[in-house]
Amino acid sequence: MTEPNVDIIDQLAGIxxxxxxxxxxxxxxxxxxxxxxxxxxxxxxxxxxxxxxDERYAVATLVAGLHGxxxxxSFYRDLLSDxxxxxxxxxxxxxxxxxxxxxNRVQGPFGxxxxxxxxxxNRPGPDLRLTDEQRDALGARLxxxxQLAQILVLHPRDSRPEMLVPLSEAxxxxxxxxxxxxxxxxxAFQLRSAWGLRALAGTAPAPASAIAPDAAPPGSVATDENADVIALADEAHAAAADATGEPASLPADTLGTVGTPVRIYPELARPTHFVQHSLGWVPWLEPLAEDELTDRHREALVEDLRAKNPYFRLLVRDPDALEARTLTDMDIFFNVDDGIGRAERELSATVTSRVNGCVYCASVHSARASHESEAAGASRQADVQRLLDRGVGPGALNGGAATxxxxxxxxxxxxxxxxxxxxxxxFGEADxxxxxxxxxxxxxxxxxxxGAAFFNWANRLMLGLGEPEVPKRFLDQHQA
Structure with missing residues (x-):
């Protein structure tokens, strides 16, 4: 266990x-x-x-290693030893x-x-490769x-409900x-935050070597001090929750015969491309029902509206994690004191979502980037749409020009x-x-x-726990 009052991002960043x-x-x-x-x-x-x-620290050690x-x-390996x-x-x-x-050190994101x-x-790449001896030593759970960690770290857009079945069976x-x-x-957030701060300080490590995927062998309740931030967040988060909360109109089937039920939606109206309009989202795992929510669950949701939302009712199964995540999100995106504007933060979220391949997150935050730029006096909707249509371009990932x-x-x-x-x-000093x-x-x-670090967190939850749905009013924009 770590020492009390030690900030881990500060420690990893050398602050x-x-x-x-x-x-x-x-x-x-x-x-x-x-x-x-x-x-x-x-x-x-x-x-x-x-x-x-032991399982938490083992997964963390692997995730840190895959990030290079x-x-x-070393930090997480020490905790594992303890x-x-x-x-x-x-x-x-x-x-x-x-x-x-x-x-398994492959360049991502691919998928x-x-x-x-x-x-x-599409950039196909390998799933995690374990030998039979390694599987036997790790056991089924680890x-x-x-395997799930490798997908979420390196190729989150390859997430599918089928990937959860082996975990259920284990x-x-x-x-x-x-x-x-x-x-x-x-x-994915913590490591990028610390690494980015090291780059800002001029102490970022040299990037780890990795092979291209196509070369590899066979995706608290509010307190007085945060009330202002939550008030600023209400409008944007309500809009996002409304989009996320549109329920699937079709029944779900279930994968697997033992353990945790995993849902699939054979007739779901799925998006075909990146958009700026609202999308719904459906979960692969069972959210808590609204009438199952305890006072602690409702406190952890932070905003009452989220009790209607299957995404948040799923995440609130771990209420402490959801509450802390929500308050982190709100300060990063809505506390503009002395910092950069809202439109630019939403742009960062949109770019991250575009690179990772999260069509749902990109829909919400591209629309917010357009809206916030207009509120700031200069509509950038066409620029945002160009980003969605073209992606960032290979130049942005190789030190050159982007879209x-x-x-x-x-x-x-x-x-x-x-x-x-x-x-x-x-990410380094040149960036x-x-x-x-x-x-x-x-x-x-x-x-x-x-902003970018946080959406590497958000994308992986949206991609790894469910999938987007096209509301009926937008179906004509998604003809395959």
Whole structure:
């Protein structure tokens, strides 16, 4: 277990008390504190239940390794050692994780789109490769958890309901699966936040080597101090919740015959491409029913409207993790004191979602980017649509030009957010320099790092727990 009052992102980023970065992070104190609360809820909960500390730390060690963040791998390996009394067993497990990372370090994000009009962007790549000996040593629960982690880290758009069936058969309950996906997705945020801060400080490690996928062998309740932030968030979050909450009009079938039920929707009206209009979302796992919500669940939802929403009723199975995540989100996207504007934060979320392949998240946040730019006095809807239609372009991922979004600032944010989305991590001082050259100060750079990092969390939950649905009024825009 970690020492009390230690901020893990600060530790991984090498931030010392009283330093310039320490002071800048304090401008987003609610995000800072609730990112740490998220770590505590997901990695060190007081009551871990059937998802033990050893499993949590083992998955975290693998995830850090797949990101190529050696300092984070060592940190989580140390926690794993503390959680297992048998030194021989620890060494064996750590050795297997190292072997798995070495054999599965592939450039991401890659994968196959569910949306037919995006087929020309498909980048097939391998699933996790484990030997029979490794599977036997890990056991069914960790083997299947590692397979899920590799999908969510490297190719989240390959997520399908079928991938959850082996975990169900290995004994993962619905609640534990929600916590496992939250843990993996949270780490995608935590590691990028720390790495990005190191790049800002000029101490980012050299990127880890990885092979291209096509070259590899056979996706709290409000308190007084956060009330203003929540008030600012009400309109945007209500709009997102309305879009997310449109229920599927068709019954679901169930995959698997034992364990956790996994839903599929054979007749679902699925999107065919990236859009700026509202989409619905349907879960593959069973959300809590509204009448099952306890006072603690409702407190963790933060906003009453979310009780109508299947996505949040699914995530609230782990109420501590959801509450901390929500408050982190709100400070990152709605606290604009001294920082960059709302439209630019929503642009970062849109770029990240476009690169990861999350059509649902891109629909919500591209619309918000367009709306917020108009509210700021200059409509950028056409620029946002060009991003959705073309993607960021290979240049943005290789230090060159991206899809032109109309000015140097938006182009710089596009490039930085795209590079922050790569796995293993590659964001570096040159990427920070691009943002500074476009006119951003260091607090504004942190806002962009936070926005892209957070949507690497959000995308993985949306892609890994369910899928989007086209509302009836938009069906004519999605002819395959």
């Amino acid at each position: 010392t008390p009283g330093s310039a970065l320490d002071e800048l992070r304090s401008h987003r104190q609610q995000a800072r504190e609730n990112a740490q609360r998220s770590f505590a809820a997901l990695l060190e909960p007081e009551q871990p239940g059937t998802f033990g500390y 963040f050696d300092e984070a791998s 959680a297992i009394d048998d030194e021989t067993a620890v060494k064996r497990l750590a050795g297997i994780i190292d072997e798995v990372v070495t054999n 196959i789109y569910r949306e037919p009009q995006l087929a020309n962007e 083997s299947t958890a590692f 004994g993962w309950s619905t609640t534990d699966l929600v916590s496992l996906e939250q843990l993996i997705a949270f780490l 032109d979004l109309g000015d140097d600032l938006w182009n710089a944010i596009e490039r930085a957010s795209a590079v922050l989305t790569l796995s293993p991590l590659e 920070v320099d691009v943002l500074r050259t476009a006119g951003l100060d260091d607090l504004q750079v942190i806002d962009i790092i936070n």
